[in-house]
Structures are given as C-alpha cells and as structure tokens.
Amino acid sequence: MSRIGLDRRAFIASALALAASGCATPAPGPPPSPPEPAVDLEARPPLREVAAARGLFYGASAISTVLDRDPAFAAAFARECGLLVPDYEAKWDQIQPAPGLFDFSKVNRLVEFARAHGMLFRGHALLWHHQVPSWLPPALASEDPRNILEAHVRRVVEQYRGAVHSWDVVNEAVELNDGRSDGLRNSLWLKSVGPGYLDLAFRVAHEADPGARLSYNDYGLDHAEVWNVRKRVAVLELLRDLRGRDVPIDALGLQAHLTAGLPFDGAGLRAFIRAVAALGLEVYVTELDVIDARLPDDGTRDAKVARLVGDYLGAVLAEPAVKGVITWGLSDKYSWLNSPSAPEARRGDGKPVRGLPLDPEMRRTAMWKALADSLGTRVIGYNSDGRAAPDRQG
Numbered sequence: 001m002s003r004i005g006l007d008r009r010a011f012i013a014s015a016l017a018l019a020a021s022g023c024a025t026p027a028p029g030p031p032p033s034p035p036e037p038a039v040d041l042e043a044r045p046p047l048r049e050v051a052a053a054r055g056l057f058y059g060a061s062a063i064s065t066v067l068d069r070d071p072a073f074a075a076a077f078a079r080e081c082g083l084l085v086p087d088y089e090a091k092w093d094q095i096q097p098a099p100g101l102f103d104f105s106k107v108n109r110l111v112e113f114a115r116a117h118g119m120l121f122r123g124h125a126l127l128w129h130h131q132v133p134s135w136l137p138p139a140l141a142s143e144d145p146r147n148i149l150e151a152h153v154r155r156v157v158e159q160y161r162g163a164v165h166s167w168d169v170v171n172e173a174v175e176l177n178d179g180r181s182d183g184l185r186n187s188l189w190l191k192s193v194g195p196g197y198l199d200l201a202f203r204v205a206h207e208a209d210p211g212a213r214l215s216y217n218d219y220g221l222d223h224a225e226v227w228n229v230r231k232r233v234a235v236l237e238l239l240r241d242l243r244g245r246d247v248p249i250d251a252l253g254l255q256a257h258l259t260a261g262l263p264f265d266g267a268g269l270r271a272f273i274r275a276v277a278a279l280g281l282e283v284y285v286t287e288l289d290v291i292d293a294r295l296p297d298d299g300t301r302d303a304k305v306a307r308l309v310g311d312y313l314g315a316v317l318a319e320p321a322v323k324g325v326i327t328w329g330l331s332d333k334y335s336w337l338n339s340p341s342a343p344e345a346r347r348g349d350g351k352p353v354r355g356l357p358l359d360p361e362m363r364r365t366a367m368w369k370a371l372a373d374s375l376g377t378r379v380i381g382y383n384s385d386g387r388a389a390p391d392r393q394g
C-alpha cells in the first residue's frame, strides 16, 4: 500500500463522507454583497492582463473559420485571451481524416492567430472517444492498435513541437457507469489497446515534445452530487497510478462545464485539487461555461450565473496548483451550449444559454465581471506551507 499523502487521505475521507451523506448541500455562501455602483465593464482591463498580473493565464477555445469570418469576434478574442485552444479542429477526424493523411491546415491557422496575438497555444485532444474518423475503429481491430495510436500522437505532437503550452493527451477516460473496477471508460481505446493506452499516449507525446506540459482532461469533477464525488476519487486514483508508473503527466484539466442550480462544495473541490497537487501535478480549468437551463428567465439569470462562477473560481483559485482558466468559447454567439452538440443544455423556454463572458454582441457580461474579479483577487504568491503570502502589490 503506497504511502498516501495527507492531502490525499484527507480528500478521500472527505469525499467518502460527502458521498455517504448523500451530497453536499451548498455551503451557505456569504451574504449577497450590496449592489455595486454601476461600473463600465468595457473600461476595465482585459481578462488576459488581469490574469497575467496574478501569474495566471486566461484563454478560450476557438474555431479557425469563425475567427476568419467574424472580425468583431476575432478582435474580442485577441483583446481578452492570452491562450487559444482548438474547439474541435485538432481532433482526430479533422487532423487524420484518412489513414496516414494528415491535414494541419486549420490548426496551423489557429497557431498563427495565437502567435500573432502573443497567446499561448494549448492542444486538444490527442485521444478521445468522440470525433474519431470512420476508418479508425476497423483499423484498430485489424492492425496493431498501439502502432496506430503511436503514429497519430507522435506525428501531431511533433508538428507543433516547441509551440504548445500544454496538450490534453487523453480526454474523458473515466466513466464509472461502465462498471470497471479501475473506473475506466469502455472506449475504443480501452477495447483495442487495453488500460495501458493512457501510458503509451503520454510517453509518446513526451518523446515527441519534451517541453510541452501533458494533461489528463475530464468533466464532472466540479459539482458535489454523489457521482461527482465518486468520479473525483476515481480520477485521483488514475492520476496516482500514472504517477506511480512514472508516466510523464504534468497536469489535470478540470473541464468545469458548470450547471447553475446543482450543489457546489468549494471545500471539497479544494481538497481534491490539493490531493492532485500532492501528486506533483498542476491543475487547469480548461472548459469553463455555465448551463443555465434550470434558471427561470426572470431577470436574475445572469446574476446567478455570475455568482456560481465567482463561487467556483473563488474556491479553485485559492489553490496554488491552479495555473489558469480557459472558458469553452468566449461569446454566447458561438457557445457549444447553443449548438446541436449540447441537447442537455437546451432551455425549456427555448431561449439561448448565456454561459460565457461575452454576449452575442461581444459585450462583457456579469460572468465576465465574475471572471475578472476572481482572477484579480488571486493571491500572487504562497509561502512554502501553502499560506497566502502578502500581496506584493498591496
């Protein structure tokens, strides 16, 4: 039995206690702050500057064709974002549409845009069970699946060697409903290669670009329903096992697709983040947005979304291991939550979801303010014991 860090033991104990209790009731938040004087949000510094001043990154996902066809969106993206991650154009069916045929044209466009605007570039995602080309499943069944996996990962990571802040090497590999004792999803990767597919993907990615941070990315780790708490335990065990085998992994991506109205337990999430950090990993918020389908459209929707974002970021940014925040999209005009890809986000009143920092006219929203306020109050330094160091700017 490996010696488990105090943080991890504390996390598991709190997680299991929480699971046994049903699920966390939202800790009574601080009393609602008095209404602030109206401020001109448009006059405030952009999110990328607020984040950078606190040693963090802020960015968003983007689609190259949208950046090319919508100058107002491209200008807003350049203003607000210090990092760009492809929404779907770096996924397998776009990059390798036929065996051995690689098309980097769209991702090259995104890398160029990031470089032109002094942004970090983040790769997403080398291995996922969605958006795979039709040729892949039969090929995995008839050829050596390890060779197919390795050829794709190596070719793609080498293409952008030295240009990438981090890669999501494996996306969403944990699915407890599949009933495996290791919690792994019964995906085409698991079926063809076996549980070792994760080790192989990370090792090949590291060989191809030793300078890129390599992350495991997943959803459902943020709220405090029983399944969320159970998934945190499973993901922590996966990360501990990978680290125990010296697999080159550097970070965990918390997707943070939040749902307004679901229970949130900041203390439990922080304990999880500390347990992940105790493994020597960084933590990134990688796909933040808010599903507001449960909220009535009664004039309070935006404030409630902003409150949830403030509570969430107030918790996670209190942990030194958290190095940045990425929203999944920048403007509600192009949010995946309003696309056919997200039927679960659809509102009963049919109105568009409003879960991103900019509205369809590229105006800053209450969520933008919650993001800016949270990023701006992150303590810059921490003492070795994890206590907040006095703000050197203070």
Ligand code: G3I
Pocket (backbone or CB within 6 Å): 087, 088, 091, 130, 131, 171, 219, 255, 287, 336, 339, 341
């Ligand atoms: O842009 C093309 C369009 O030209 C074409 O006519 C149309 C019909 O084929 O497809 C359009 O591309 C779609 C793309 O979204 C842009 O809308 C793809 O088919 C569609 O598969 C793609 O869905 C993406 C989904 O992942 C699957 O890759 C979503 O945009 C994207 O937001 C979503 O993101 C995932 C993360 O990668 C992982 N975490 C969960 C997150 C949400 O599902």
